[in-house]
Amino acid sequence: MTICLGFFELQAQEAKKPATETSPAKTEVGNKRETNPQTTMGEAEYKIGPQDVLRIDVWKEPEITRTVPVRPDGKISLPLLNDVQAAGLTPNQLSSAISEGLKKFINDPQVTVSVNEINSRRVFVTGEVAHSGAFPLLPNMTVLQALSSTGGFTQFAKIKNIYVLRFEDGKQVKHPFNYKEAIAGRKPEENIMLQPGDVIVVP
Numbered sequence: 001m002t003i004c005l006g007f008f009e010l011q012a013q014e015a016k017k018p019a020t021e022t023s024p025a026k027t028e029v030g031n032k033r034e035t036n037p038q039t040t041m042g043e044a045e046y047k048i049g050p051q052d053v054l055r056i057d058v059w060k061e062p063e064i065t066r067t068v069p070v071r072p073d074g075k076i077s078l079p080l081l082n083d084v085q086a087a088g089l090t091p092n093q094l095s096s097a098i099s100e101g102l103k104k105f106i107n108d109p110q111v112t113v114s115v116n117e118i119n120s121r122r123v124f125v126t127g128e129v130a131h132s133g134a135f136p137l138l139p140n141m142t143v144l145q146a147l148s149s150t151g152g153f154t155q156f157a158k159i160k161n162i163y164v165l166r167f168e169d170g171k172q173v174k175h176p177f178n179y180k181e182a183i184a185g186r187k188p189e190e191n192i193m194l195q196p197g198d199v200i201v202v203p
Helices: 005-015 091-102 143-147 179-183
Strands: 053-058 066-069 075-078 082-085 111-117 122-127 133-136 162-168 171-177 199-202
Touching: 053 075, 053 091, 066 075, 082 091, 091 111, 122 143, 143 162, 143 179, 143 199
Parallel strands: 122 199
Antiparallel strands: 053 066, 053 111, 075 082, 122 133, 162 171, 162 199
């Protein structure tokens, strides 16, 4: 029988809190998955990447307005402009580039770019968790927050020996993470912010 160890520990901690205390959204394992990542997609600092899905809105130009995927080469295809570089730009930067290109054909084009799906920024969780796989990398997401999306640990999970695999300077680096210490508020330096492509291993 699968046992979500972290979930029971969390229940015990919550039981000690005053009944009147209102807690923010929990990040520990066993709670609900993060809400739709689209809530953070409008952030100006987000850089578009390959396989993201974009919504291009051109005011009063329905023939150009459309939803397009970012190709593996980092470009999108639009009427009049053909291929436009999208990867590496923020939505605001891309809207400016499209507007500039459309000025040859349209008077004062008003362009809005939004990210419908973030597919280029993902982290991976594997091992003794209920739901392994790829998960959207939200802004400032930590190891603990990513684990909250997995649905809990199995009874075989070694939650003190979790680690993050990351490529740094062309080499694979192992960052240890002790779940029990993390939920107790100790060793905050282990609860690192994740980067695209990080793999969290739960042995």
